[in-house]
Amino acid sequence: MRDTAAEFFNLPLEEKNKYATQNDLQGYGHGQAFAVSKKKTLDWTDCLMLFIYPSAYRNPKDAIEAYSAGVNKVGERLLSALSVLMGMNKDTLQEMHEGVMHVLRMNYYPTCSMPDEVLGVSPHSDASSLTILMQDVAGLQIRHDGGWVSVNPIPNALVVNIGDALEVFKYKI
Template sequence: MGSISDETVVENVDAPTYVPSLPVPNVQELVKEDPLQVPDRYVRDQDDILQVNVMSWLSPEIPIIDLSLLSKGDKEELNKLDLACKEWGFFQVVNHGVAKKVLQDMEDATAEFFEQPFEEKNKYAMPPDDIQGYGHAYVVSEEQTLDWSDALILVVYPAQYRKLKFWPSTPKGYKDIIEAYSEGVKDVGVELLRSFSTIMGMDQDALLGLHEELVQALRVNYYPECSRPDQVLGISPHSDTSTITILIQEHDKHGLQIKHNGGWVPVKPVPDALVVNVGDVIEV
């Protein structure tokens, strides 16, 4: 994998800045200073907590799609994808072509990044006029209830939109790992857009043609332990405004939930699978 050093990628001064965000404390640092502290700004109204009502262990599991079959135009798998999008808006993909080592390296390096001292991570702090960098995005008011999480957000494609000052140089090799992971996910996204076009009755490359200037961003989330887990949420319930979201979750973590038929269904991790969220653009 080629280097993504400052010498090989030129930053575009006209790169979009997106939504400004008000500065707030890093949750991980709050926990380090006082593990029992949960500031009021993170405490949810109990009605909000009760609405996130996880369905029982008998709840259905989200569909699993074989991307290698989709790429061959398999009609049965395309029908499964069609139903997954219409009835769930979520699915997991297997046989997607992203190497297991790439996924594991991404998980390991990201964990190592967040384990670093705050001073090291804060070298890449998110500025007040952008969402790229390390911090807490989408804070738009002083009264807003905050998520119990920190994030690192980077724009990776188009390459000229990269702001390399926010790409961590530690742990060693993290930049190359981000590059390899992002390239693999991009290939998965291209294949999915082709399949979406097909099941919507369009030419296979119709959606790709509408995404020639597609902006692909990477977001990694860190959820510190909380002394009052029944009063906070790692990420607020939401729909993604994007075309699609492709993500990995740690194999031994079960925090991700999706809303289905009025209840919240836990997404059980499938080894080496990628979770796909159909965004608002595709839904429209």
């Protein structure tokens, strides 16, 4: 997956623009193409976002197919474990997510001549239930006790974020 993403982001801009985001979130764009808030500091990232589940939305490539299937299994196991931890039947959260669209987002952070004036991705919370992140570079931070804490990458590991939707489920159940 890393090699496929690197190959894509190394393409000339004209080639990447063939996959440009149109009227939905799927496709290639710059950080600002996916921004939901108006801010003065710009995101400094190129992004390729693809729908991967349900599979009817997917435009498969071998690496994306294998990676998305593996991440989907991880997500299913996490939802099962979280269901049990929340005092529910192990299938409850998985059933609540049946048919919910999953998105694969690949970010590339090009070198910037003014790094103090941009961010890789602006501070935000994930609206989803779970975010499963393959983190290759340092820079990810989480908000904790009013400050920012760095999340150091661990080779061949995944970072899992509990999103806003799962936070809501916690209080509704």
